[in-house]
Amino acid sequence: MKRFRELIFGNIFLVWVLVGIIFALIGIYVNHQKATISFLQNLLVWAVGVALVGSFFAHWIRPLADGVCEGLGWPKGSPFQKEVAAADGAFGILGVICGFTSPGGFWTATVIGASFMLFMMGVGHVLDTVKTKNRSVLNAGSTMYVGLLLPIVLVVLLILWKCGY
Secondary structure, three states: OHHHHHHHHHOHHHHHHHHHHHHHHHHHHOOOOOHHHHHHHHHHHHHHHHHHHHHHHHHHOOOHHHHHHHHHOOOOOOOHHHHHHHHHHHHHHHHHHHHHOOOOHHHHHHHHHHHHHHHHHHHHHHHHHHHHOOOOHHHHOHHHHHHHHHHHHHHHHHHHHHOOO
């Protein structure tokens, strides 16, 4: 059971992406939603919203925050961790709200802001991995790849939706 928890915790952002994909597919095949809107909304709600609200709590509350630092290979107790928590919480809330709003400007703003933050966090993980050889699970694992790839997927979905697909 401990190994399973470590697997989930070490890949938590990937888990939320997969949840978003599952709900998008349900929206498409059960509710007959347009694919672009279903994927965009569900990735915003689950992979941005729920994931980042969870990340807020994980970075803010001790002893969870110390476990996150350990998983990242970073020193415990840094005041920057509270700042990361605040940014995660802010974009997480926006992502969750996308589940209760119609497609439009709010979704666009959420995609742009969250994508910038997530991509730059992914770049930060790459730089830390290269510079310090930090291969900790939350630094060089799926968190880094989701941080780099999810923003690209969100922006592509946003463009496709804006083009009428």
